[in-house]
Amino acid sequence: xxxxxxxxxxxxxxxxxxxxxxxxxxxxxxxxxxxxxxxxxxxxxxxxxxxxxxxxxxxxxxxxxxxxxxxxxxxxxxxxxxxxxxxxxxxxxxxxxxxxxxxxxxxxxxxxxxxxxxxxxxxxxxxxxxxxxxxxxxxxxxxxxxxxxxxxxxxxxxxxxxxxxxxxxxxxxxxxxxxxxxxxxxxxxxxxxxxxxxxxxxxxxxxxxxxxxxxxxxxxxxxxxxxxxxxxxxxxxxxxxxxxxxxxxxxxxxxxxxxxxxxxxxxxxxxxxxxxxxxxxxxxxxxxxxxxxxxxxxxxxxxxxxxxxxxxxxxxxxxxxxxxxxxxxxxxxxxxxxxxxxxxxxxxxxxxxxxxxxxxxxxxxxxxxxxxxxxxxxxxxx
Amino acid sequence: xxxxxxxxxxxxxxxxxxxxxxxxxxxxxxxxxxxxxxxxxxxxxxxxxxxxxxxxxxxxxxxxxxxxxxxxxxxxxxxxxxxxxxxxxxxxxxxxxxxxxxxxxxxxxxxxxxxxxxxxxxxxxxxxxxxxxxxxxxxxxxxxxxxxxxxxxxxxxxxxxxxxxxxxxxxxxxxxxxxxxxxxxxxxxxxxxxxxxxxxxxxxxxxxxxxxxxxxxxxxxxxxxxxxxxxxxxxxxxxxxxxxxxxxxxxxxxxxxxxxxxxxxxxxxxxxxxxxxxxxxxxxxxxxxxxxxxxxxxxxxxxxxxxxxxxxxxxxxxxxxxxxxxxxxxxxxxxxxxxxxxxxxxxxxxxxxxxxxxxxxxxxxxxxxxxxxxxxxxxxxx
Numbered sequence: 215x216x217x218x219x220x221x222x223x224x225x226x227x228x229x230x231x232x233x234x235x236x237x238x239x240x241x242x243x244x245x246x247x248x249x250x251x252x253x254x255x256x257x258x259x260x261x262x263x264x265x266x267x268x269x270x271x272x273x274x275x276x277x278x279x280x281x282x283x284x285x286x287x288x289x290x291x292x293x294x295x296x297x298x299x300x301x302x303x304x305x306x307x308x309x310x311x312x313x314x315x316x317x318x319x320x321x322x323x324x325x326x327x328x329x330x331x332x333x334x335x336x337x338x339x340x341x342x343x344x345x346x347x348x349x350x351x352x353x354x355x356x357x358x359x360x361x362x363x364x365x366x367x368x369x370x371x372x373x374x375x376x377x378x379x380x381x382x383x384x385x386x387x388x389x390x391x392x393x394x395x396x397x398x399x400x401x402x403x404x405x406x407x408x409x410x411x412x413x414x415x416x417x418x419x420x421x422x423x424x425x426x427x428x429x430x431x432x433x434x435x436x437x438x439x440x441x442x443x444x445x446x447x448x449x450x451x452x453x454x455x456x457x458x459x460x461x462x463x464x465x466x467x468x469x470x471x472x473x474x475x476x477x478x479x480x481x482x483x484x485x486x487x488x489x490x491x492x493x494x495x496x497x498x499x500x501x502x503x504x505x506x507x508x509x510x511x512x513x514x515x516x517x518x519x520x521x522x523x524x525x526x527x528x529x530x531x532x533x534x535x536x537x538x539x540x541x542x543x544x545x546x547x548x549x550x551x552x553x554x555x556x557x558x559x560x561x562x563x564x565x566x567x568x569x570x571x572x573x574x575x576x577x578x579x580x581x582x583x584x585x586x587x588x589x590x591x592x593x594x595x596x
Numbered sequence: 597x598x599x600x601x602x603x604x605x606x607x608x609x610x611x612x613x614x615x616x617x618x619x620x621x622x623x624x625x626x627x628x629x630x631x632x633x634x635x636x637x638x639x640x641x642x643x644x645x646x647x648x649x650x651x652x653x654x655x656x657x658x659x660x661x662x663x664x665x666x667x668x669x670x671x672x673x674x675x676x677x678x679x680x681x682x683x684x685x686x687x688x689x690x691x692x693x694x695x696x697x698x699x700x701x702x703x704x705x706x707x708x709x710x711x712x713x714x715x716x717x718x719x720x721x722x723x724x725x726x727x728x729x730x731x732x733x734x735x736x737x738x739x740x741x742x743x744x745x746x747x748x749x750x751x752x753x754x755x756x757x758x759x760x761x762x763x764x765x766x767x768x769x770x771x772x773x774x775x776x777x778x779x780x781x782x783x784x785x786x787x788x789x790x791x792x793x794x795x796x797x798x799x800x801x802x803x804x805x806x807x808x809x810x811x812x813x814x815x816x817x818x819x820x821x822x823x824x825x826x827x828x829x830x831x832x833x834x835x836x837x838x839x840x841x842x843x844x845x846x847x848x849x850x851x852x853x854x855x856x857x858x859x860x861x862x863x864x865x866x867x868x869x870x871x872x873x874x875x876x877x878x879x880x881x882x883x884x885x886x887x888x889x890x891x892x893x894x895x896x897x898x899x900x901x902x903x904x905x906x907x908x909x910x911x912x913x914x915x916x917x918x919x920x921x922x923x924x925x926x927x928x929x930x931x932x933x934x935x936x937x938x939x940x941x942x943x944x945x946x947x948x949x950x951x952x953x954x955x956x957x958x959x960x961x962x963x964x965x966x967x968x969x970x971x972x973x974x975x976x977x978x
Binding site: 264301302316340345352361363368404437464554 | 657722867968
């Protein structure tokens, strides 16, 4: 059996993250129609081009009235008026200046509507420009566009927006180290994670890995120790391998560098749990930043008590899967070393134990990152 | 001015939800490739067809050894062996039965590797089938497939899966009640919300609204009171309008029923905030259930203290936007009646005040639904 050289000097996770953060930034802006802007990140502040609303209109469904004609109206003193029913958002009829809500008005059998509450001029009315005057900022740059933001932009009659370009993420399956099973397992996982983080995944072979046209290259597999590190060899030959090996478990054989053209390139181990965690910690961070998102892990963090000891090796930053207990605490599950991705699938979240720590004793409060899958969170949804 | 009849007997929100829950269920299953299954919901339990792993393999990067040859090794008593470097996930070489982690082994200048810790047979090894035996359940039906679940399925060499079919959601812009501005504002918002909830949006005109081919029809606008309720008239004429008007603010003019062909149909007010909330409370609920997801609101709920009084009308279920304060409490923002969708965009979450409640006094604990936009949540991410 040949003896091969392992990585001698793995980078700390902190140094790898600092390298990545210094190596990339938000991508340039591109214009897209509002109808295709869902999930995108604004590249600029959005100002109202027109007043919103563009005319005085009803704030709720009710009867448009001249406010002064309702003076003195009350439950014991209804005032019957000829009043026009208006829907929320509808313009006020000429001459009216207030809206009596439906529940304070009672249409009469013959004609007219009995008002049982007085209103003042402007009550339940959106004045022209009341929501936003022309030029007012509606959304600030860096806002991620969800349904309600898109609705506001459409209300403001915006049709095209400047958003941050989506990073083109080249995924290269370099092949497994020694087990055929590894080769097929990472592509669907990493593509889904890239899409989650705002990237546009594309898949190529190792031959085209380091050609131009991508914003970041992820080479999966072939990072193994010794002769199995063909990805590291390929990157070092065609560009620059700045970090070779990281003190992260799972994920020790990750590599980080640049192609000859200067494109960020990351080597992710082929073993699925290691591939997942080097993606989450390093590749995803770069992609999220390029896409204009918060670069940090896209999981909510919450202090929780661990009911059992969490053990970790000093000198390695370790990801420990945890699950909820009925008593509201968490406990470690099988490790990634024991059950691979199955540990991630069975977990409700994870704890990151720093390289200077041996872990956490039972009963201590730990920072838990929560997957927040619907139905499993200890905080009810309804 | 003509006097028009408002809805006389609006449904309670509870009754509307009960009607919707009784009216629809999870759609049938369809087979998709693993590569296209991201975000989908499993329609069946997934069992391992083969043992995972399919051979004994290394659980972490290290040196494959015969465990008995490391007996007695320690920091002060290294044992030098001819050992083979293996990467995590790699099959163990013939004759070896344990892996010494890289940090407990030191390759020698000339030949061999010094082991500074003894291992037992099976240490740091995934035995064939140890993660899952053939036939073991890997994921249960109803699981939503994210990156880590897709990775596990690919590890198990699954290529096609049965997932719940995505509901075809027909969005019909019926036109505004009285203001041209309303017409354009709802489409992008509702399409984004439908996609968020797992539906496939398609847009048609009112003429084709109630034809076959959709799983649910959302008619937007034309729900206004009186003569402006052309959508309600159209649905009542071509099918059945079971609920006309709901005691929800914003959203009083919503309608719920079925087309002549029996397809669920919902009439959403055109005013943007009312459109958003009737979508979230009613239409989205039906779509999420059809898609196999949790039908409840897709927002995390958390008890928080309100620093200011939240006011609501008795007899109406009211959505009140709230925002975080630096002291960790929440306070109501401008109402939807005052600033429409701008209130939703400026909010960090919302409170649902039931129709039997006048609201909540300052200092009381309320259930807050959180938008959880990254960077704004009081729970840090990192």
